[in-house]
Structure formats: structure tokens, C-alpha cells
Amino acid sequence: MPSRREKLTTGSYYHIFNRSVEGITVFSSKSDYFRFISSVCFCSGFKGSFSFYFNGPYSDKSIYAAIGFSKMCSKNLRVDEKVKVIAYCIMPNHYHLLLSQSRDYGISDFTKSIQLGYSKYLNIRRQRFGALWCGAFKSIHVKDEEQLFKVSRYIHRNPAVSSKVSVSLQNLEDYKYSSYREYIGLDPYGICDPDEIIKGNFTPKEYRKFVTI
Numbered sequence: 287m288p289s290r291r292e293k294l295t296t297g298s299y300y301h302i303f304n305r306s307v308e309g310i311t312v313f314s315s316k317s318d319y320f321r322f323i324s325s326v327c328f329c330s331g332f333k334g335s336f337s338f339y340f341n342g343p344y345s346d347k348s349i350y351a352a353i354g355f356s357k358m359c360s361k362n363l364r365v366d367e368k369v370k371v372i373a374y375c376i377m378p379n380h381y382h383l384l385l386s387q388s389r390d391y392g393i394s395d396f397t398k399s400i401q402l403g404y405s406k407y408l409n410i411r412r413q414r415f416g417a418l419w420c421g422a423f424k425s426i427h428v429k430d431e432e433q434l435f436k437v438s439r440y441i442h443r444n445p446a447v448s449s450k451v452s453v454s455l456q457n458l459e460d461y462k463y464s465s466y467r468e469y470i471g472l473d474p475y476g477i478c479d480p481d482e483i484i485k486g487n488f489t490p491k492e493y494r495k496f497v498t499i
Contacts, residue, residue, distance in 0.1 A: 368392035
């Protein structure tokens with residue numbers, strides 16, 4: 287994976303995203319989504335091998351097992367916080383993350399871990415070889431609060447504006463592979479820090495309206 291030349295600023299927000307090579311589908315089952323979302327949770331703030339946890343007590347590999355996994359990832363257990371995950375959306379051939387960098391090189395280290403880990407997982411699963419992602423991740427610096435709100439809205443609207451899935455704006459909560467349900471109060475055991483956007487700015491009902499209109 288090519289290295290990045292620019293240094294991302296600790297304490298700042300970034301929209302991080304990447305796409306699969308040639309736009310191939312890399313998430314096609316609940317197991318695939320759960321594996322990636324769980325790695326996002328784990329790699330954001332733990333030391334050690336993710337595979338130990340993924341193949342251990344939370345190896346159910348259903349998306350609902352993420353509830354138990356995210357409990358294990360609660361703040362009092364975090365030992366090496368690289369990033370805070372503010373919002374996410376995982377699509378069949380790409381992903382979007384809204385992150386706050388917690389330490390120097392945190393986003394680069396975190397993204398390297400989740401991309402390499404998922405590449406190894408999928409290459410073994412599909413008996414394929416070679417790169418899975420289009421090089422290093424892409425990043426956009428979020429410079430102010432207004433942009434922060436708009437980026438979260440863009441990320442959560444992704445399933446409704448993509449041709450890859452069939453979800454309407456009014457039924458975004460039916461898409462289980464984003465943090466939108468956390469923001470509107472339907473998933474109390476999520477992996478994000480929605481208060482970074484919600485607290486003092488939106489009620490869950492107001493945020494739903496903000497995203498869907």
C-alpha cells in the first residue's frame with residue numbers, strides 16, 4: 287500500500303474513504319460486513335491481534351453479534367486509541383468513515399490495519415491474489431462544524447443515492463451497515479461517537495429530518 291505524503295493533524299476531523307479495485311464487490315454477505323465493521327471497532331483503539339477476537343467469543347459473524355463486540359470495545363477497555371469513529375457507511379464496493387485523529391499517524395495506522403486485514407480475509411475466502419483497494423485511502427479535512435454536519439449527512443445518505451443497494455431516503459434505517467441507526471436512536475450499542483455531532487445540535491428526530499430532506 288503506497289504511503290501518504292501529508293501528515294494528518296491530531297485532533298482534527300477527516301472524511302476517509304476508499305474503493306475496491308475495478309469496483310468489484312467486496313462486501314457481499316453479513317459475515318463480510320460484520321468482519322469489516324468489527325475491525326473498525328477493534329483497530330480504532332486496541333493493541334493485539336484482531337483475529338483472536340474475531341475467531342473467539344464473538345465469532346457468530348452475524349451483524350447482530352456486533353452488539354456484544356462493541357460492548358467489549360467500550361472506552362474503559364481502549365488501550366491505544368488511534369481514532370474516534372464519528373460515522374461510517376460500508377457499501378458493497380467502498381467505504382466511508384468520518385474520523386477524529388486521536389494521536390499522530392492514528393488515521394494512517396488505523397486505515398492500514400483495516401484495509402490489510404480485510405484484504406487478507408477476502409483473498410483467503412475467495413482464493414484470490416493481489417490488491418483489493420485502490421491504493422492508500424483518500425482523505426478530506428473537515429474544517430468546521432458546518433462541514434462536519436454535511437459530511438455525516440453525505441455518508442449516511444450513501445445507501446439511498448447509490449445504485450449498488452435498494453434503499454430509499456425515507457427508509458435509511460433499514461440499511462444495517464452504517465451508523466445512521468445510532469444517530470436516530472435505534473442502535474444503543476453502536477461503535478461510533480455520535481455525540482460529537484448530535485449533542486447540543488440535533489435530537490434524533492431532527493437529525494433524521496436533516497439527513498432525509
